[in-house]
Amino acid sequence: MGYKYKNNNYKSSKDLMKESGLTYDDYASIDDGNYYELAGGKLEMMSPAPSVNHQLVVYEIQKNIARSCESDYLILFAPVDVILSNTEVRQPDLVLVNRKRLDILSNRGIEGAPDLVVEILSPSTLKRDKIDKLKSYAKSQIPEYWIVEPVSGILEEYILHTEHYELFNVFQNNEQVTSPQIPCISFTMSEVMNNIPTIKDHDIE
Incomplete structure (x- = not known):
């Protein structure tokens, strides 16, 4: 599906990716099956x-955090919009929000800085997670950020x-x-990694 501007001119998501000055409303109106x-x-x-492997690591970290923190924190995982400003919307792999701060939750997502964000590295997101998001999350005053190498x-x-x-x-x-x-x-990370089975790479023929 495409994207509709108020002037009824249609632009594809590919066209929008070349533009700047977009807002949350622009972002939320895209419906093409991609994230x-x-x-x-x-x-x-x-x-x-x-x-x-990435998803299993996310699950195991979430499970271990929930074991001791579930009564005090909500634990959310991607895809969930973390709306840091009208022009900054991120989707961390894991997000913790203290139950005393439920006012930052809405049906749109998390509106404001959560207490902790976690990103699991992959080759395609390495620079984004270790450079771009490091700056973005700091600017948005998120107090703690974890970066996990899943291998x-x-x-x-x-x-x-x-x-x-x-x-x-x-x-x-x-x-x-x-x-x-x-x-x-x-x-411990051993508690996480010891529950990750060996996943073989298979080429599609």
């Missing part, structure tokens, strides 16, 4: 569906300091994952 993010008023197409099982924990993130800790293997912002978090 997008809105970055500084510019439309960015998300990569194809994440790998099975090695390494978790990088970034904590907001004024207007930028600092790498606060790196967790792997049996090291206990903790958070200075979210005291209920307590798990």
Whole structure:
């Protein structure tokens, strides 16, 4: 499907990706079966569906966080719109929102800065997650950001300091994952990775 402007001129999503100054309303009106993010008023197409390994890592992290934090936090996972401003809409892999801050939730998504966002790296999103989103999430005052490498099982924990993130800790293997912002978090990356089966790559003939 295409995209309809108020002047009844139709533009495809491909055309919109060349434009700037787009807003949430522009973003929300696109209905072509693809997923997008809105970055500084510019439309960015998300990569194809994440790998099975990626999704299993997301699930295992979510499960481990929920085990100790579910009573205090809502845990949401992609696709969910995190509306940081009228020109900035992101879709992190995992999002935590304290139950005392439910006012930032709406049927549109999360409207404002959540307490924690988590991105699971993939080759197609490496630069976006480690450079673009690092800047975007810091600018939006999200207090904590995790970047997880799903093959090695390494978790990088970034904590907001004024207007930028600092790498606060790196967790792997049996090291206990903790958070200075979210005291209920307590798990190890071994607990996550040990539940990930070996997934073989298969070429489509």
